[in-house]
Amino acid sequence: MATKKKINKTLALVSLGCAKNAADLEVRAGNLLKEGFTLSPDPDRADVVVVNTCAFIKSARDEAEAEITRAVQLKANGNYNTVVVTGCYPQRYPHAKAKFPGVDVWQGVPQDWIEPKMPGLRFTGKAFAYLKIAEGCAHRCSYCAIPAIRGKYRSRPEKSILREAKALLESGCRELNIVAQDPMLYGIDSKETPRPTLVRLLKKIDRLPGQFWVRVLYTYPNEITEEYLDWLNTSPHAVKYADVPLQHTEPAILERMNRGPAIEATRVAAEALRLAVPGITLRTTVMTGFPGETAARFERMRADLKRMQFDHLGAFAYSPEEGTKAVTMPGRPSRAVAEMREKIIMSDAEELWRERAKRQIGTVQEALVVAPGVARLASQAPDVDGVTYLVAPADGEAVSPETGSFVKVRLTAVDGFDFEAECV
Structure with a gap:
């Protein structure tokens, strides 16, 4: 042949x-x-x-x-x-x-899962990878075109995910970042009995050998279960981190966005997460300039975000997208106003971050080395939360640990949204 x-x-x-x-x-x-x-x-x-x-x-x-x-x-x-x-x-x-x-x-985007022929391949560098567990979206937010582009929610077969996770770890990866439009819904479309769930998948990943982190990105607060909280607290690999996609805090705006839960439920969920998972890092992202966002509503969102004290906060200005319900809604602030409000939120975010970060100076934490002289703490997700620069102690030379290794570091300074630290 x-x-x-x-x-x-x-x-x-x-x-x-x-x-x-x-x-x-x-x-x-x-x-x-x-x-x-x-x-x-x-x-x-x-x-x-x-x-x-x-x-x-x-x-x-x-x-x-x-x-x-x-x-x-x-x-x-x-x-x-x-x-x-x-x-x-x-x-x-x-x-x-x-x-x-x-x-x-x-x-365009494949409508069926394409099985990776080289499942250990990644372009994020040696230390970490994004592990995609589902395609499409089950939500119908009024501003978002993703369902029209990516289609309905489709869970990736569990065996395929585990095969890729194993290959990634064998190739030297030390952090698996679980991604989907909504990871918490994993398995919802399955006809298997028993139906696969995110926690069942995470527990199977936990059985893979080696020292590594598992970080779940994007967690809708109304979908968090006791079983998931138990995994966060007991798994040897779980990173205590939750990226809660808030988008806004004003009930009238959330209703227009076709999003939930209401702000009070989100606030309660955030507080419950902190109580249920000691030391958890909370992140959120909000949108500015959505139709109906008056100056007063924007200021109330600012106040809400300051009260909720997220560890990391991001913002982006609303972009009207053809084919979405929001594009025809009245009361949209100008692009200039939306971008100005975005800058205000990010200024608030840096102020809140610095206040919280300064309290960590002097603490010793575990970090993953992701590049020469650069590491990330468990509280720092890739690409969005900043990094930790490894610097020489005042009385010695800088240590250059291998990329992909876990090290203990003492935080010494805050620089923008980043830390500086010494290896200990």
């Missing part, structure tokens, strides 16, 4: 958008590498370039269009032979390929 001839071509990759998008690109790239492609040492010169795009908001679309245009220009200059565009942009705009005549392949 003749063996399949391997492709001998070089591959360049451009990853845009969220962690879930990055996980998709890792699968695509891994399968291409398995077919015989090799990664080009120069990302601006290869036989094939894959531009994996986002189209969630206008800034993401602008970035996608700029990168596609750049890839087409490099192809015209002879740097690439083939330009492949994948992800949310071609999924949302299937006819937009006509704007980019130099693109060879225009491919």
Whole structure:
């Protein structure tokens, strides 16, 4: 029987958008590498370039269009032979390929799970990875186009997740970041008996050998169960961390957003999390400039956020998205006002962060080294929460622990949203 001839071509990759998008690109790239492609040492010169795009908001679309245009220009200059565009942009705009005549392949989001042929592959570096457990979304927020782009919620088969988790850990990964639009709903669409659940999956990941962290990103407060809280408290791998996607605190705005629960329920849930899981880190993100957000409502949200004392706080300005209910709602603040309010929230966030961070100076904590001289604490999720820079003690030389190792550090200073620390 003749063996399949391997492709001998070089591959360049451009990853845009969220962690879930990055996980998709890792699968695509891994399968291409398995077919015989090799990664080009120069990302601006290869036989094939894959531009994996986002189209969630206008800034993401602008970035996608700029990168596609750049890839087409490099192809015209002879740097690439083939330009492949994948992800949310071609999924949302299937006819937009006509704007980019130099693109060879225009491919949206796969509707079925693609099994990774190289499940240990990652582009986040040696230390950590994003492990995607579901596709699509079960929520119908009035401002969001993701359900239209990504489709209904679809849980990834448990065996596939565990196979990838095992391969990642065997390749040196020391932090698995569980991602989906809503990880807490994992298994809700399954016809298996008994139905798989997030906690059952997490407990199976716990049985894998080695020292590693498991961090679940995005936890809707009304979906948190006692079983999940028990896992956070008892698992040897669980990171005590909850990213609660709040979006706003004003009941009238939340109703317009088609989101829940109401602010009081969220406040109670946050307090309950702190009581049930001592030492937990809480993060949230809010939106400014949504239709109906008056100056008074914005100021009440500011006050609510200060009272709730999240450890990490992010903000972004509302972007009207075609095809969503919110785009036709009256009372939308101007873009300038929305962006000004975003800056105010982020200024508040830095002030709140510094107050809480200063109380940690002098403490000794475990950290994961993610790059030379750079680590992250359990309280610092990748890409959003800052890092911990490893510095030399006043009376000695800096230690350079290996990337992917766990170390004990003493926090010595706060720098913006980052820490400085000495290895102990």
